[in-house]
Amino acid sequence: MSANREIPYKIYLEENEMPKQWYNVRADMKNKPAPLLNPATFEPMGYEDLRPVFCDDLIRQELDDVTPYIDIPQEILDFYKMYRPSPLVRAYCLEKKLDTPAKIYYKFEGNNTSGSHKLNSAIAQAYYAKKQGLKGVTTETGAGQWGTALSMACAYLGLDCQVYMVKCSYEQKPFRREVMRTYGATVTPSPSETTEVGRRILAEHPGTSGSLGCAISEAVEAATHQEGYRYVLGSVLNQVLLHQTVIGLETKTALDKYGIVPDLIIGCAGGGSNLGGLISPFMGEKLRGEKNYRIIAVEPASCPSFTRGKFAYDFCDTGMVCPLAKMYTLGSGFIPSASHAGGLRYHGMSPVLSQLYHDGLMEAVAVEQTEVFAAAEQFARVEGILPAPESSHAIKVAIDEAVRCRETGEEKTIVFGLTGTGYFDMYAYEKYNDGQMTDTIPTDADLEQGFAGLPHVPVR
Numbered sequence: 438m439s440a441n442r443e444i445p446y447k448i449y450l451e452e453n454e455m456p457k458q459w460y461n462v463r464a465d466m467k468n469k470p471a472p473l474l475n476p477a478t479f480e481p482m483g484y485e486d487l488r489p490v491f492c493d494d495l496i497r498q499e500l501d502d503v504t505p506y507i508d509i510p511q512e513i514l515d516f517y518k519m520y521r522p523s524p525l526v527r528a529y530c531l532e533k534k535l536d537t538p539a540k541i542y543y544k545f546e547g548n549n550t551s552g553s554h555k556l557n558s559a560i561a562q563a564y565y566a567k568k569q570g571l572k573g574v575t576t577e578t579g580a581g582q583w584g585t586a587l588s589m590a591c592a593y594l595g596l597d598c599q600v601y602m603v604k605c606s607y608e609q610k611p612f613r614r615e616v617m618r619t620y621g622a623t624v625t626p627s628p629s630e631t632t633e634v635g636r637r638i639l640a641e642h643p644g645t646s647g648s649l650g651c652a653i654s655e656a657v658e659a660a661t662h663q664e665g666y667r668y669v670l671g672s673v674l675n676q677v678l679l680h681q682t683v684i685g686l687e688t689k690t691a692l693d694k695y696g697i698v699p700d701l702i703i704g705c706a707g708g709g710s711n712l713g714g715l716i717s718p719f720m721g722e723k724l725r726g727e728k729n730y731r732i733i734a735v736e737p738a739s740c741p742s743f744t745r746g747k748f749a750y751d752f753c754d755t756g757m758v759c760p761l762a763k764m765y766t767l768g769s770g771f772i773p774s775a776s777h778a779g780g781l782r783y784h785g786m787s788p789v790l791s792q793l794y795h796d797g798l799m800e801a802v803a804v805e806q807t808e809v810f811a812a813a814e815q816f817a818r819v820e821g822i823l824p825a826p827e828s829s830h831a832i833k834v835a836i837d838e839a840v841r842c843r844e845t846g847e848e849k850t851i852v853f854g855l856t857g858t859g860y861f862d863m864y865a866y867e868k869y870n871d872g873q874m875t876d877t878i879p880t881d882a883d884l885e886q887g888f889a890g891l892p893h894v895p896v897r
């Protein structure tokens with residue numbers, strides 16, 4: 438097709454143009470992500486070691502560093518068709534408003550009831566749990582998007598869904614909780630008295646508002662203490678990145694259709710799943726030496742895993758029951774300030790993205806929440822979509838880059854991931870609108886406290 442063909446506001450794919458396989462970027466990485474380690478013995482964990490916690494097929498995906506393309510089962514493809522393909526939108530109105538020669542595109546993942554990209558992995562994980570004949574799954578949720586997505590997927594497949602929701606979100610976002618319950622999930626505020634680890638954390642930190650790390654520990658305990666249950670996780674893990682590659686594969690197909698080559702790909706990074714999914718096909722080209730792109734991860738200054746963290750083995754959870762992962766981390770004991778981008782409050786980062794970042798294949802920047810909400814507001818007023826606070830981190834940096842283009846006259850093509858909508862974040866928007874939002878940036882001393890809790894893993 439001609440590169441000059443006029444670009445519509447929304448590039449939609451046909452159903453038959455949707456990807457039928459996920460792309461596993463690890464296959465093209467020279468330096469593979471480091472293996473998960475047993476937290477007691479520091480030995481690498483294999484398939485059998487992980488079986489008590491995770492679903493069998495998902496463990497295979499987790500450990501597979503060599504297969505580049507993995508078939509998406511037909512049942513998952515059928516579910517995807519309910520809300521995919523998602524549009525790639527040309528942000529003409531934003532470009533005009535910014536008076537920039539840059540061309541801005543965003544891949545919008547907020548077009549489903551859960552309001553975010555998390556459904557892409559939720560349906561896959563629920564499918565494999567069902568296929569294994571399990572009764573149900575347990576999980577944690579921070580801001581609530583993952584729990585909502587998983588409860589939707591479980592309702593569709595007839596699986597029980599038990600969600601441990603970080604206490605401050607449980608209280609701040611009662612409607613999220615009710616969406617989950619409407620889809621049939623059980624929702625428990627974490628830390629809770631229902632698990633041993635929850636009781637221990639409560640005793641050590643009375644009155645804590647919780648964290649993802651605590652909720653993960655509780656959900657893992659709940660899975661391993663009930664027959665026919667496994668634990669599922671909405672980010673960080675290799676398998677989650679794999680499922681999220683539908684985002685990047687669709688984006689690439691849509692861009693290719695119009696002969697568009699991005700210069701810059703930007704995404705927010707909590708545990709790294711949407712960013713990993715968006716960039717994987719592009720990173721694959723970069724790793725194979727076919728193309729070059731600038732790739733930028735955007736994280737909150739209140740939880741700066743990439744920009745101020747250490748690349749080290751760490752616990753994935755506060756209770757130290759999960760395998761150790763080598764990643765950029767602030768330490769599993771680090772509890773970030775109660776920021777409004779709940780989905781970005783995790784202490785660690787995807788091992789795949791961590792390795793890529795460590796190898797200089799991508800960049801990272803940290804931004805403060807008031808400037809993020811200013812960008813969200815600017816975006817909402819011209820593009821119409823009310824963005825999730827998490828997604829707005831990517832918007833902020835996309836705008837900054839477009840403004841830079843205005844100054845230099847460069848006609849760069851920017852693609853960013855718009856991961857979701859912010860309808861359940863109106864408390865945060867209210868704070869912003871009332872001028873009461875503040876920025877909390879951890880001091881070096883705060884970070885040192887987190888680093889002090891890193892496990893001492895013997896060099897192998």
Ligand SMILES: *Cc1c(COP(=O)(O)O)cnc(C)c1O
Nearest residue numbers: 672707708709710711780827857
């Ligand atoms: C969970 C979430 C994120 C962050 O998670 P990643 O795994 O880093 O993608 C970003 N945006 C939204 C809307 C989310 O719900």
